[in-house]
Amino acid sequence: MRNQIVRTFKALSDSHRLQILALLKHQPLFVCEISQLLGLAFSTTSQHLAILREAELIEDFKEGRWVKYARVKDPENPFIQQILNLVDEWISITPHYNIDVKRLTKICSMRRNNFLKHISSVD
16 A cells, blocks of 8 residues: 555656646647657656556557557556546646647547548548
8 A cells, every 4th residue: 555655646747747637637649649749758758658558547448450558547546536626626727737738639630531541441
């Protein structure tokens, strides 16, 4: 239990990881999308994601050949959900994170449009 507490608070001690949690609150994302949104290198983003995953704040799953990341839905540890709720409250009153959500909407819209263009060109 002690190690879990240390991992969790370590994960929450970085502003980029808090931004990632804020973005993943809205929808699952690929590493490339998170990197683009935060302006970080893929390797840096992957390191942040690994720390969040070790703290059991996020989970990953395959979508085709790509890995998507999402916030943990049903944490085994009940304190994790309480911590995520507190993080959500804090994020909701921090304007910086609201800008990220607007950028997320724009990037996801671009991804959807590119996908639709690709599908229509295949037909």
